[in-house]
Amino acid sequence: MNLPAGFVTKYQKLMGAAAPDFFAALTGSVEKGFRINPMKPTTPAMQAKMTAPIPYSPIGYYGKVNGNALEHLAGAVYSQEPSAMTVGEVAKPQLNERVLDLCAAPGGKTTHLLSYLNQTGLLVTNEINPKRVTALGDNVERYGARNTVITNETPVHLAKALPGFFDRILVDAPCSGEGMFRKDPAAMQYWTPDYPAECAIRQREILTETVKMLRPGGHLIYSTCTFAPEEDEQMMAWLLQTYPEFELEPIEKTAGMVDAKPEWADGNPELTKAVRLFPHLMRGEGHFIAKLVYRGAEEVKMPKLVRNNLKPEQRQLWEKYVAQSQLSGLEALVLQAHGDQLYGIPAMMPVTRRLKIFRPGIQLGVFKKNRFEPSYALALASADLALPKLAINHDQWEQYVHGETFSLATTEPTGFTVLTCAGLPVGFGKVVGRTVKNFFPKGLRFLATDENTVL
């Protein structure tokens, strides 16, 4: 791998004696990792893989997972390079907080935040790019979140709609991606000596809107996967100068993390509280993270919250399904029909008419003529819900994800049933006697074999 010449010249100066080690690491091999989803059961295959814990994350492990494996498709594991896991650990929300992940696709940090919210509070997860928001939706659905609203908005629009609203905001900023050179060498093609300064302009615009959305005492976590001081220390120096009501909070440094470098910005010693992750000092690709607290005093009046909007006949169909399936655990959600789709909206979500909402909550199912059909998303979010469940083996799971109808050894109660494999909910089937009709989403079907689904 040939690093861009301008990059080498710049970092020879900045890194000094450490430059050869830094460059050598950037041309070395990529470090892989995965997180487990604490809201879902751990399968034996996961246990067997969880041999090398990541020291700074209780849910992170070194190693690679297969995207076709049962555990990945059922949202029990998430593939994430180890240094990216520091962001979720630093951001770590408290239960019941209102959290915004402003630059969220494909959802690595979002799923990490969800692990700590544990179905409480509210996560508004936003992606500006309409193409990338789909992947975010898929990952949130697989993860089984019931407390999440997905928006497809600009920071400007969000700040207008939700001023002073959030307890915690993560800005995992679009950046020059120098920490991705090893993982994705194509990132080097975009790099020019001016690129970090161009990215910094956009980051300042994003942060200018972000600060408007925090409550007094709220936390802002800013991260990049680049080494460029313009986007890291200099961005935080600018923020502290421009918004004196923000203070940096210290981040604990372990496993090779080092203090951020005031000498790469305005010399403000406070900047050492932020953290740098370099690939020659730790097992990961590289990141910069800063955590700030907002000391402003002005409370904003909380907006009106979402309300149920079901028509009487829709309510009846839903209540009939709840009674038949003895479903419980969703009582806290606000129910809204959008067309024929039923959504469960987190109760802490305000009414925001002007926002582009990609998914207003968890999609619970569809109203069909005279009946309600539960959704794939509900099955994936049902690990801790009371619903009819039926254990299937791995061979049956392979048939299921291929879209086949399959048979059971015994007659089971008729109706929509969450199928579980190795304890993990994998989707709905409709049991009729000894036959399971297939409700695995058509767009996700694939030919699974014992070989291509090994975790």
Ligand SMILES: C[S@@+](CC[C@H](N)C(=O)[O-])C[C@H]1O[C@@H](n2cnc3c(N)ncnc32)[C@H](O)[C@@H]1O
């Ligand atoms: C570093 S990536 C996010 C990675 C994500 N947090 C994760 O962990 O999977 C930055 C994201 O910011 C988005 N973005 C680009 N320009 C933006 C802008 N002006 N405002 C907000 N987000 C932007 C990009 O589309 C991209 O998805």
